[in-house]
Amino acid sequence: MSKVEQGVAQGGFRQMMAWLHTWGALWACWVLFVIFLTGTLGVFDEPITRWMKPEMPQAREAIASDAMDDGFDRPLMVRMGQAFLEKQAPYGEFWAIGLPSDEDRAIRVFWEGEDEVFHSERLDVETGEVLAKTLERETEGGHHFVHMHYEFHAGEAGIWLVGIFTIAMLVALVSGIVIHKRIFKDFFTFRPGKGQRSWLDAHNAMSVLSLPFQLMIAYTGLATFYMIYMPAGIEAHYSSSEAYFADLLTQPEHREQTGERAAMTALDQVLIKTEAQLQRPVSFVNVSHPGDVTATSMAFGRFIEKPGEYRLLGSGSGRASFDAVTGEQTDIQMPGELRGGETQSVQSVMANLHFAGFGGHAVRWLYFVCGMAGAAMMATGALLFMIKRRQRALNEFGERTAAVYRVIEILNIGTIAGLSLASIGFLWANRLIPLGIENRPEWEIAAFFALWILTYVHASLRPARKAWIEQLIATAALCLLLPLLNWIVVGDQFVSYLLRGDGERAGVELTTLLFGLLSLYSARHVWLKGKAPVKPRRKPARAGTAEVEVA
Structure with missing residues (x-):
């Protein structure tokens, strides 16, 4: 029996937790440091993106009203976008039309035709013609750090990897609480220039400072992707994830493409009907399976952040669904309307907590500081391990x-x-x-x-x-x-x-x-x-x- 095994055998539960915390946290701390640092930078992904795109105008103050007149003829913009898309891809997987705004004064069109290749263009708001390509600084921007944070640019496999290490983090946090008898006293203790003791003090201080945040951020991160981490219940009762959400959120179920051709309804009427009901401008209109008899359309209201109004629940901008062939409305979800019952409401709160979707800049800076403290905790733990082994x-x-x-x-x-x-x-x-x-x-x-x-x-x-x-x-x-x-x-x-x-x-x-x-x-x-x-x-x-x- 090695010295470590003898110590564990004699030390009981707390010693076993110490061994688990030391070695379990060591092998996880490098990945967790990456998750924490990139996630912390991702809190300000939009400002980073704006810095990386010098051509973008600077951020405006939050919109204080939901005035319908934003200076653009939105129905005309949608007609221009639809006319362009009907020429480029009358049939295919999807169309999407982004309405112009102060940040981008162009009509943005996206489509995937029968070639199954994604395309996008920007159209002139006066003529509907394609704008000449400019040497804009194309970039992933701050979203790169967000993707690194939750999936390492590896898709669903990356989400699983992050989930596994998030569980390891929760184990490390709980075992760390168990082995620190003087956890709150240690928070107020720092002895600089003492080598290993100083690193341990720093590790303890960072741990206690950000402990509530770390427990919250780890748990809510897992809850946000519950459908991926716990798919068995959904697969046992539903044919697909689309069917599950259609039932849970009482939305029209996804319709499969048939290949039977049909002309599309006028999408400007979709926009007009939606704005009349939502009482706010529409920012986006899309069509699934354009040119098919099963085509559907959705119009999304513009997100309006009112000064001083921050909500953890029900802050959606609203949307309406239509049959894209007949123009018949099939669903309407008003801004702030909650669907899915208590379970989905809890998940919505969890997601807003994890992504700092409330509280404005003050909460984002709080997340940034706590996130950096969490990253420092991972770093000092890894360094402390090596310092102890040298001694x-x-x-x-x-x-x-x-x-x-x-x-x-x-x-x-x-x-x-x-x-x-x-x-x-x-x-x-x-x-x-x-x-x-x-x-x-x-x-x-x-x-x-x-x-x-x-x-x-x-x-x-x-x-x-x-x-x-x-x-x-x-x-x-x-x-x-x-x-x-x-x-x-x-x-x-x-x-x-x-x-x-x-x-x-x-x-x-x-x-x-x-x-x-x-x-x-x-x-x-x-x-x-x-x-x-x-x-x-x-x-x-x-x-x-x-x-x-x-x-």
């Missing part, structure tokens, strides 16, 4: 122990410092990749992953301390020089943003400057620790001692 070798893996610890060290560097470097590198790629090239958003994402992979390679080739310093300095340099790069490429930076009241773009650059300074401070701290005299190594615990580890 006392338990030889858990026999002759391979040193190699295992080296791999853990590389993973720490590449995940904590490397992901930070790749994230700011993603913003640099947005400014450096040429405009107009095909699949430009994919090139930006590829640059993110390439840079991230290189940080692991770099960490494996350099001594650990030097790898930490070099990657932290590189991150600091990219953060601090980002405004200069932006000024050179597009002629803007945070000062000009502030002068014209563009708080979102200015906030992006000011936040990167703050993280640049933090990275520089961290690099200096690691460098100074390397110059400090090495303290005598503490003697390892005797075999059979039931010592509780809290890393």
